[in-house]
Amino acid sequence: MANKIMIVDDEPDVVDLVKIVLKSEGYEVVTATSGKEALEKIGNEMPDLVLLDIMMPQMDGWEVYNHIKSNTKTRDIPVAMLTAKSQSIDKMIGLHVVQVDDYITKPFGRAELLERVKKILTEKGRLQPPAR
Structure with a gap:
């Protein structure tokens, strides 16, 4: 069974690009274009990893992250931020705070x-053989 990865980004081009890359490696992909949609889907889909944009309208990535981690059903799902916020302070806050x-x-x-998706899945003991 292939790993399931959820992509959450309000930019459809980014969602499509990441989806193509992940599917080409055998990952199952679920998408959401808003934080609200992501939270509606995550409990049913139970992905092995969430790739989450920070800057989204209505509900930003940090708020979505907090909802994921405060829910007992979803709190163990790994989350990686996938963002244009590239300043070292943003990265430091994300990784260390x-x-x-x-x-x-x-x-x-x-x-x-x-490489980074595989590393997270391996570290969290969630890596499955790809579907081909």
Whole structure:
């Protein structure tokens, strides 16, 4: 059974690009284009990893992250921020204060994205053989 990854970003082009990259490696992909949609889907989908944009309208990524981590059903799901906020202070807050599982800044390359996804899944004991 392939790993299921949820992509949450309000930019459809980013969602489509990340989806294509992940599916090409055999991952199952679920998408959401808002924080509200992500929270509606996550409990049913139970992804192995969430790739979450920070800057979204209505509900930003930090608020979505807090909802995920405060819910007993979803709190163990790893979350990596996938964001244009590339200043070192933003990354430091994400990794060391909030303690997200990874902080990936846009733009990113295909190899970097796949390597970091695999690393998180491996570290969290969630890596499954890819579906081919």
